[in-house]
Amino acid sequence: MDTADIDKIRAWEKIRGRPDTQSPVADVNDLVRLSAADMDDVNALIRDRMQSDVAIIPALADHLIAAGGKRLRPLLCVAAARLCDTSNTHHHNLSAAVEFIHTATLLHDDVVDSSNLRRGKVAAHLIWGAPSSVLVGDFLFSRAFELMVETGSLEALGILSKASAVIAEGEVWQLTKAFDINLSIDTYIEIISAKTAALFAAASESGAVSAKATPEQREALRRYGLYLGLAFQIQDDALDYTGSAADLGKNAGDDFAEGKATLPLLLAVQRSKDTHGDFWHRAVSLRQQADGDLHTAQQIMKDTDALVDSIAMARDYAAQAKACLSVFKSSAWKTALENLADYSVTRQK
Amino acid sequence: MDTADIDKIRAWEKIRGRPDTQSPVADVNDLVRLSAADMDDVNALIRDRMQSDVAIIPALADHLIAAGGKRLRPLLCVAAARLCDTSNTHHHNLSAAVEFIHTATLLHDDVVDSSNLRRGKVAAHLIWGAPSSVLVGDFLFSRAFELMVETGSLEALGILSKASAVIAEGEVWQLTKAFDINLSIDTYIEIISAKTAALFAAASESGAVSAKATPEQREALRRYGLYLGLAFQIQDDALDYTGSAADLGKNAGDDFAEGKATLPLLLAVQRSKDTHGDFWHRAVSLRQQADGDLHTAQQIMKDTDALVDSIAMARDYAAQAKACLSVFKSSAWKTALENLADYSVTRQK
Numbered sequence: 001m002d003t004a005d006i007d008k009i010r011a012w013e014k015i016r017g018r019p020d021t022q023s024p025v026a027d028v029n030d031l032v033r034l035s036a037a038d039m040d041d042v043n044a045l046i047r048d049r050m051q052s053d054v055a056i057i058p059a060l061a062d063h064l065i066a067a068g069g070k071r072l073r074p075l076l077c078v079a080a081a082r083l084c085d086t087s088n089t090h091h092h093n094l095s096a097a098v099e100f101i102h103t104a105t106l107l108h109d110d111v112v113d114s115s116n117l118r119r120g121k122v123a124a125h126l127i128w129g130a131p132s133s134v135l136v137g138d139f140l141f142s143r144a145f146e147l148m149v150e151t152g153s154l155e156a157l158g159i160l161s162k163a164s165a166v167i168a169e170g171e172v173w174q175l176t177k178a179f180d181i182n183l184s185i186d187t188y189i190e191i192i193s194a195k196t197a198a199l200f201a202a203a204s205e206s207g208a209v210s211a212k213a214t215p216e217q218r219e220a221l222r223r224y225g226l227y228l229g230l231a232f233q234i235q236d237d238a239l240d241y242t243g244s245a246a247d248l249g250k251n252a253g254d255d256f257a258e259g260k261a262t263l264p265l266l267l268a269v270q271r272s273k274d275t276h277g278d279f280w281h282r283a284v285s286l287r288q289q290a291d292g293d294l295h296t297a298q299q300i301m302k303d304t305d306a307l308v309d310s311i312a313m314a315r316d317y318a319a320q321a322k323a324c325l326s327v328f329k330s331s332a333w334k335t336a337l338e339n340l341a342d343y344s345v346t347r348q349k
Numbered sequence: 350m351d352t353a354d355i356d357k358i359r360a361w362e363k364i365r366g367r368p369d370t371q372s373p374v375a376d377v378n379d380l381v382r383l384s385a386a387d388m389d390d391v392n393a394l395i396r397d398r399m400q401s402d403v404a405i406i407p408a409l410a411d412h413l414i415a416a417g418g419k420r421l422r423p424l425l426c427v428a429a430a431r432l433c434d435t436s437n438t439h440h441h442n443l444s445a446a447v448e449f450i451h452t453a454t455l456l457h458d459d460v461v462d463s464s465n466l467r468r469g470k471v472a473a474h475l476i477w478g479a480p481s482s483v484l485v486g487d488f489l490f491s492r493a494f495e496l497m498v499e500t501g502s503l504e505a506l507g508i509l510s511k512a513s514a515v516i517a518e519g520e521v522w523q524l525t526k527a528f529d530i531n532l533s534i535d536t537y538i539e540i541i542s543a544k545t546a547a548l549f550a551a552a553s554e555s556g557a558v559s560a561k562a563t564p565e566q567r568e569a570l571r572r573y574g575l576y577l578g579l580a581f582q583i584q585d586d587a588l589d590y591t592g593s594a595a596d597l598g599k600n601a602g603d604d605f606a607e608g609k610a611t612l613p614l615l616l617a618v619q620r621s622k623d624t625h626g627d628f629w630h631r632a633v634s635l636r637q638q639a640d641g642d643l644h645t646a647q648q649i650m651k652d653t654d655a656l657v658d659s660i661a662m663a664r665d666y667a668a669q670a671k672a673c674l675s676v677f678k679s680s681a682w683k684t685a686l687e688n689l690a691d692y693s694v695t696r697q698k
Contacts, residue, residue, distance in 0.1 A: 054522045108487060112480035131461035134483055135521045138457060138490070142513035145494055149507045157506065158498045165491035172484045173403045 026342035038078045045096040073098045073203045080207030083333040090151040090210035098203045100144035107137035156206040163202035170194025179259040181269045197229025220327045227321035232344040234314035237262035253294045267306035314345045375691035387427045394445040409485045422447045422552045429556030432682040439500040439559035447552045449493035456486035505555040512551035519543025528608040530618045546578025569676045576670035581693040583663035586611035602643045617655035663694040
């Protein structure tokens with residue numbers, strides 16, 4: 001981390017004060033309620049298009065899809081289209097496509113990371129094998145494009161195919177930067193922009209496009225999605241050190257075990273180089289982890305305010321996301337999207 | 350295999366006589382020469398669009414793409430467009446897209462099959478790791494769709510996204526049928542139609558679509574591609590038992606080691622159940638292979654005419670492919686596509 005990064009963190013603290021990690025958790029109940037009819041159609045499409053005569057495909061896909069998850073990306077696509085007063089239902093196809101792209105990346109990520117747990121269930125590759133997970137991911141990805149083609153929108157296809165390439169780039173990039181405790185915060189932000197925020201941005205922008213939004217609305221929703229995605233991922237990275245497996249539906253500490261250079265780790269390393277440099281070098285750079293190392297890492301993150309500052313940064317992005325909505329007049333949908341931004345950084349799972 | 354399958358094989362033999370496996374090898378020199386200017390542009394597009402700031406992506410992609418392969422699928426797309434007198438160059442983008450889809454499936458297949466050798470080089474996943482191979486496959490797949498979007502042809506996008514889903518289905522299907530020595534020939538044909546011939550058909554049909562071909566021409570080229578793909582895959586499956594690693598650029602006998610239920614194996618098992626039933630049961634169904642088993646399998650295939658009949662079936666499909674071209678008037682492109690069909694079933698690698 002360079003000096004500019006530290007200055008940035010300090011600047012946030014000055015402007016916004018220390019984040020209150022005990023603040024009430026926002027929820028997405030309004031968004032879920034508003035989107036209920038749309039999401040019924042989206043979920044029906046998801047169920048319909050994951051079918052195949054090859055029985056293992058719907059079985060494996062259903063394992064992950066039925067486990068639920070928050071469906072944040074399709075919700076975001078629906079909300080963007082509705083905020084722009086859509087008069088068609090193309091956003092149903094696009095929302096299902098976005099969920100398929102996301103599911104495909106989860107299936108491939110779990111193979112890549114050798115994860116054991118996903119959405120509170122045993123990871124699919126441990127039941128059906130890594131080969132099936134890879135290929136069913138490819139199947140869902142292809143079906144996503146079929147869904148998009150049906151909308152007839154080359155613009156939406158362009159947005160989502162570009163995002164898919166950027167996601168893959170981000171994931172390879174992250175892979176090559178694992179165990180790099182000297183990664184700059186700026187590079188970390190670029191990586192999560194690619195691997196996570198790009199799909200949030202594309203979900204939001206493609207929803208706007210399907211509603212024939214103005215260029216200004218479209219750009220506002222693209223940026224809203226991007227900042228929301230950044231906030232969401234940073235919160236995720238913080239929760240990986242603070243959450244419980246029961247809450248998360250995946251193992252806490254996975255990022256540490258895999259040597260992922262996430263914000264809490266990078267801040268903690270930077271602020272404790274003199275006192276704990278040998279610990280970080282051994283446990284992360286050299287990948288020689290022992291029992292109790294995760295606990296030590298968590299303690300240093302608390303002592304150095306690495307966690308609280310990570311959450312501050314997430315909240316800053318959430319605030320930027322909300323600010324993007326200023327081009328829209330007040331509405332229930334606008335409020336729901338503002339709440340979604342708050343939710344992304346106060347959720348505990 | 351049921352009686353109908355045996356009857357089918359016997360019928361071919363009666364109509365066409367025994368295939369002469371020593372017949373001269375057809376070549377694709379004319380097709381390559383005719384397509385040279387188009388393929389220069391296609392190859393430039395391929396090089397351009399596999400670039401990324403994440404250095405490992407072009408390095409890994411280039412490892413496979415620079416190794417060459419025959420570029421049959423893009424050649425097919427180019428030839429289909431030219432046969433239909435195209436007046437634009439959309440087939441360049443579609444050809445590059447088809448090659449990216451093919452490369453992505455190769456990268457994923459090698460991870461799925463744990464193959465060691467591909468196109469005469471060490472498989473990418475053994476150099477860069479399976480995770481990178483999976484993710485770079487995803488990247489190329491996404492870039493394929495970006496290339497298609499640029500053509501503005503929703504029809505071509507529909508054809509190729511459908512084909513991609515069918516390919517993944519076919520590969521999962523094949524995976525679930527490995528070690529099944531009782532697979533019917535009809536099911537084997539359905540599986541290779543999906544995993545291989547669907548992309549040949551889509552390459553050919555999308556080339557026609559890009560040229561604004563008539564519905565009759567489009568359907569003729571779709572069927573030409575389908576039959577060509579079937580012929581190509583059956584020849585591949587035969588070569589896996591007869592070819593040398595030096596010729597193939599991959600290990601001969603891989604299919605046997607992986608228990609793939611391909612045509613030579615299925616015919617040999619069916620015809621030697623009484624004499625070698627225990628051998629097939631142990632070596633394939635129970636996956637207990639010993640040194641010399643591949644040689645034994647190859648000997649039974651020769652003794653039972655399983656190999657020669659597989660090649661006969663491949664040649665039957667090649668003939669059907671050529672017959673589809675009857676709707677086109679004579680031209681250098683038509684002759685080149687006829688030769689391509691002959692090449693697909695006389696090549697030794």
